[in-house]
Amino acid sequence: MEVVSPSPLGFRLPLPPSPPQEVIDFEKQNIILSTYNVEEPESEPTRLYPLPPKPRQNKVLPEDLKTPDNFVERDPRLIRLTGIHPFNVEAPLSDLYDEGFLTTKDLHYVRNHGAVPRVEDSEILDWTFTVEGMVEKPVTLTLRDLIRDYEQVTYPITLVCAGNRRKEQNVVRKTKGFSWGAAGLSTALWTGVALPELLKRAVPKRGAKYVCFEGADKLPNGYYGTSVKLSWAMDPERGMMVSHMMNGEMLHPDHGKPLRIVIPGQIGGRSVKWLKRIIVTSAPSDNWYHIYDNRVLPTMIDPEQSADLPETWKDERYAIYDLNTNSAICYPAHDEKVPLTDGAHTYKLKGYAYAGAGKRVTRLEVTLDQGKTWVLADLTYPEDQYRLAPEGEMLYGGRLDVSSREACFCWCFWELDLPLSQLAGAKDVMIRAMDDSMMVQPRDMYWSVLGMMNNPWYRVVIHKEGQSLRFEHPTQPALIPGGWMERVKKEGGNITNGFWGDKMPGEEAVPAQEAAAKEIKMVDDKVTRSITASELRAHDGEDEPWFVVNGQVYDGTKFLEGHPGGAASIINAAGQDVSEEFLAIHSENAKAMMPAYHIGTLDTTSAADSLPTPPESCPQSPSLVFLQPKTWTRALLASKEAISSDTKIFTFTLSHPTQQVGLPVGQHLMIRLRDPVSREAIIRAYTPLSEGSDTGSLRVLVKIYRDTPTQKGGRMTQALDALPAGHAVEFKGPVGKFEYLGRGRCAVNGRERKVRRFVMVCGGSGITPVFAVLRAVVKDVQDQTRCLLLDGNRVEEDILLKKELDGMEREAGAAKCRVLHTLSRPADGWTGLTGRMNRELFEREVGRPAEERDTMVLICGPEGMEKAARESFLGMGWAEEDLLFF
Numbered sequence: 016m017e018v019v020s021p022s023p024l025g026f027r028l029p030l031p032p033s034p035p036q037e038v039i040d041f042e043k044q045n046i047i048l049s050t051y052n053v054e055e056p057e058s059e060p061t062r063l064y065p066l067p068p069k070p071r072q073n074k075v076l077p078e079d080l081k082t083p084d085n086f087v088e089r090d091p092r093l094i095r096l097t098g099i100h101p102f103n104v105e106a107p108l109s110d111l112y113d114e115g116f117l118t119t120k121d122l123h124y125v126r127n128h129g130a131v132p133r134v135e136d137s138e139i140l141d142w143t144f145t146v147e148g149m150v151e152k153p154v155t156l157t158l159r160d161l162i163r164d165y166e167q168v169t170y171p172i173t174l175v176c177a178g179n180r181r182k183e184q185n186v187v188r189k190t191k192g193f194s195w196g197a198a199g200l201s202t203a204l205w206t207g208v209a210l211p212e213l214l215k216r217a218v219p220k221r222g223a224k225y226v227c228f229e230g231a232d233k234l235p236n237g238y239y240g241t242s243v244k245l246s247w248a249m250d251p252e253r254g255m256m257v258s259h260m261m262n263g264e265m266l267h268p269d270h271g272k273p274l275r276i277v278i279p280g281q282i283g284g285r286s287v288k289w290l291k292r293i294i295v296t297s298a299p300s301d302n303w304y305h306i307y308d309n310r311v312l313p314t315m316i317d318p319e320q321s322a323d324l325p326e327t328w329k330d331e332r333y334a335i336y337d338l339n340t341n342s343a344i345c346y347p348a349h350d351e352k353v354p355l356t357d358g359a360h361t362y363k364l365k366g367y368a369y370a371g372a373g374k375r376v377t378r379l380e381v382t383l384d385q386g387k388t389w390v391l392a393d394l395t396y397p398e399d400q401y402r403l404a405p406e407g408e409m410l411y412g413g414r415l416d417v418s419s420r421e422a423c424f425c426w427c428f429w430e431l432d433l434p435l436s437q438l439a440g441a442k443d444v445m446i447r448a449m450d451d452s453m454m455v456q457p458r459d460m461y462w463s464v465l466g467m468m469n470n471p472w473y474r475v476v477i478h479k480e481g482q483s484l485r486f487e488h489p490t491q492p493a494l495i496p497g498g499w500m501e502r503v504k505k506e507g508g509n510i511t512n513g514f515w516g517d518k519m520p521g522e523e524a525v526p527a528q529e530a531a532a533k534e535i536k537m538v539d540d541k542v543t544r545s546i547t548a549s550e551l552r553a554h555d556g557e558d559e560p561w562f563v564v565n566g567q568v569y570d571g572t573k574f575l576e577g578h579p580g581g582a583a584s585i586i587n588a589a590g591q592d593v594s595e596e597f598l599a600i601h602s603e604n605a606k607a608m609m610p611a612y613h614i615g616t617l618d619t620t621s622a623a624d625s626l627p628t629p630p631e632s633c634p635q636s637p638s639l640v641f642l643q644p645k646t647w648t649r650a651l652l653a654s655k656e657a658i659s660s661d662t663k664i665f666t667f668t669l670s671h672p673t674q675q676v677g678l679p680v681g682q683h684l685m686i687r688l689r690d691p692v693s694r695e696a697i698i699r700a701y702t703p704l705s706e707g708s709d710t711g712s713l714r715v716l717v718k719i720y721r722d723t724p725t726q727k728g729g730r731m732t733q734a735l736d737a738l739p740a741g742h743a744v745e746f747k748g749p750v751g752k753f754e755y756l757g758r759g760r761c762a763v764n765g766r767e768r769k770v771r772r773f774v775m776v777c778g779g780s781g782i783t784p785v786f787a788v789l790r791a792v793v794k795d796v797q798d799q800t801r802c803l804l805l806d807g808n809r810v811e812e813d814i815l816l817k818k819e820l821d822g823m824e825r826e827a828g829a830a831k832c833r834v835l836h837t838l839s840r841p842a843d844g845w846t847g848l849t850g851r852m853n854r855e856l857f858e859r860e861v862g863r864p865a866e867e868r869d870t871m872v873l874i875c876g877p878e879g880m881e882k883a884a885r886e887s888f889l890g891m892g893w894a895e896e897d898l899l900f901f
């Protein structure tokens with residue numbers, strides 16, 4: 016049931032459905048009524064300031080149905096910057112500009128670090144949040160309290176993501192952030208309570224210096240949270256507010272429904288959505304997202320280094336608060352063509368500009384000769400029209416009285432008419448804005464590891480094509496190709512030479528080859544075939560499995576036999592775009608093999624016939640079996656138990672207590688973790704300790720390779736180690752070419768083989784797949800297979816699962832299960848074998864293969880050990896097919 020106020024502007028302002036006595040209650044609370052039953056603003060002639068355009072009625076989009084955001088209605092025009100989920104989007108730049116000063120919820124950019132918290136309309140007035148920490152009077156408030164007990168205000172505010180224009184940085188050099196175009200900003204009328212009012216009532220204590228905000232969105236590293244200075248938060252001129260309405264409607268779920276912080280003049284990242292806590296503190300927020308996001312580190316720190324610099328990340332001097340001055344050209348749009356012959360003599364260039372910290376953009380200049388001479392553009396500040404509203408003016412139930420405020424909270428627009436002949440005579444057009452502290456946008460980019468606050472002169476290249484001009488922006492958002500930056504780079508230009516990649520006299524071009532040196536070539540240049548998505552989909556099975564990496568189609572048929580990861584992983588990829596996974600787990604050698612399997616390029620021109628987007632991971636799957644071969648499934652980290660100085664057992668909770676792990680003996684699963692800022696995936700294969708039939712939880716033993724002063728540690732293992740309990744991790748499987756079916760029956764790449772004996776050779780954490788097979792043999796008293804395990808380590812403490820191994824030997828008897836440990840650096844008192852896993856050891860303990868060829872050697876360990884084992888066994892007369900490397 017909805018109570019909707021009729022509005023010629025098209026605002027739909029539903030009252031939360033509630034029992035009748037609640038409605039009566041509402042009527043008493045005329046503030047709430049006036050908040051959600053907004054009177055018609057346009058009918059009054061005094062309103063000379065802009066009001067938002069009519070919003071659309073959107074639907075839940077099909078691509079969102081498979082994600083946790085499957086209840087959020089969205090506008091299909093928004094460009095997704097990080098795949099399907101989480102939702103990070105900007106509008107096409109022209110559409111954003113065309114909406115005018117105020118952006119509808121339809122086209123407002125969205126930056127969600129994770130899933131959108133779900134709050135029903137009927138619950139919003141009961142939403143609670145706290146003001147706590149260093150305050151005399153901590154309180155818990157409902158949204159109802161906030162509306163009833165506090166004065167409401169309405170301000171126009173532009174939010175800008177610190178990543179706005181980041182794609183340009185990514186083209187120069189990949190940063191740890193995804194590729195925003197120039198539409199990562201939007202303006203709306205926000206209604207709520209001024210933050211100083213709330214804080215004043217809570218009474219900050221002496222020594223309090225910061226205000227932290229925390230949202231309800233639980234993310235990989237905790238709830239989203241950040242902080243700002245208390246002195247700013249208390250300053251009415253700064254305009255910080257707690258807001259529950261945007262453009263006269265309750266907040267859209269993507270924008271923080273039902274309650275958020277809105278901070279004018281600062282980067283969007285400080286405006287916490289789905290607000291649950293306001294905490295007054297003496298120190299800046301220690302929230303992970305406050306420290307590892309929204310910062311500009313010094314330019315010489317590269318992505319690899321940055322991983323090792325916790326103190327640098329925590330340095331508050333690098334945290335971004337106020338926006339820097341920035342601007343963009345919106346018209347001419349990218350790829351816009353302007354005929355030179357249709358009689359028009361001038362072209363109107365148009366765009367936006369903004370300054371941070373309440374500052375004002377005081378000039379915008381345009382150059383057609385790369386900065387030698389400049390022309391002033393006309394600036395308009397629609398925001399100023401709100402300052403003229405009469406005293407006490409109300410809008411959407413909030414006081415819109417900004418007449419006394421000098422600060423600028425919004426973007427402004429610039430325009431310049433230029434003769435077409437001048438444009439035709441120039442190779443490019445560039446702009447720069449200046450603010451009221453005379454700071455002017457720089458000519459050169461300041462590249463930094465997160466790629467934030469990018470604000471060099473905005474440059475549009477002019478191409479003369481016959482009787483028309485074609486304009487080329489620097490980049491296009493996300494992975495959309497186009498823009499002069501990528502083009503010039505591909506042509507071998509050095510786009511950071513200070514001249515936009517133009518060759519300077521005496522400057523050598525960067526050979527294109529060298530520019531792309533580190534990228535392994537995965538295509539066969541002779542292949543010219545174009546393959547449609549339906550053709551690809553017809554090859555989604557085991558005969559002729561085709562798959563896509565980076566837009567290229569590969570036929571895996573000839574590699575089913577030889578694939579070290581087993582045929583199954585190719586078959587599971589069939590018919591899909593597996594770029595991310597492929598690139599994350601394959602070595603440069605493996606990538607170099609790809610041209611041999613390249614058969615064509617995926618045709619992406621026909622939208623109707625597009626590839627199904629890879630399914631998102633399932634948060635909770637009702638199915639009986641946890642591991643799914645084609646989709647990632649999530650499980651929550653329940654606990655970490657240290658079993659040695661560098662090894663931990665990670666326990667994950669499955670979707671329900673009776674859900675089975677579902678992993679055949681000898682096979683592996685894949686674990687995927689994502690960097691929460693860059694969204695980059697890390698994927699590795701592990702053999703869990705849990706058996707396939709175990710239910711409810713999954714245990715994985717992981718040796719953590721920590722960074723040392725001389726050597727980089729493991730990315731995955733350190734990331735896993737840093738995970739807090741409660742964090743979701745994604746799994747997929749099974750994978751692997753070997754399976755132990757029991758009682759001597761093995762399958763290698765699906766082909767069955769009988770063995771009487773296993774020789775197991777392993778080192779370090781290589782024990783885990785071997786252990787799974789050994790355990791299966793020992794557990795089944797009918798299984799007659801004999802096993803010899805050779806386990807090599809450095810010192811006794813390094814031996815993983817020693818107790819379990821010794822226990823199995825005792826239980827089965829040494830005739831069936833013999834375990835030998837050898838140590839390369841034994842301590843005094845060690846009674847087992849000593850020395851490395853080498854030919855001598857293998858000759859002594861294993862020797863030549865038997866006549867019957869009834870033995871398989873299972874090998875898993877560090878690269879050097881595996882190599883020594885291969886050479887030794889082949890040297891002793893063993894055949895390649897008797898050796899199995901996990």
Ligand SMILES: Nc1nc2c(c(=O)[nH]1)N[C@H]1C(S)=C(S)[C@@H](COP(=O)(O)O)O[C@H]1N2
Nearest residue numbers: 124125126128176230239283284286287288
């Ligand atoms: N709780 C929460 N608040 C958040 C974020 C988030 O992921 N979670 N993203 C931040 C960032 S980086 C930006 S730029 C703005 C974007 O606000 P919008 O999505 O309403 O445009 O929200 C900020 N507030």
Ligand SMILES: [Mo]
Nearest residue numbers: 126176177284
């Ligand atoms: Mo952001």
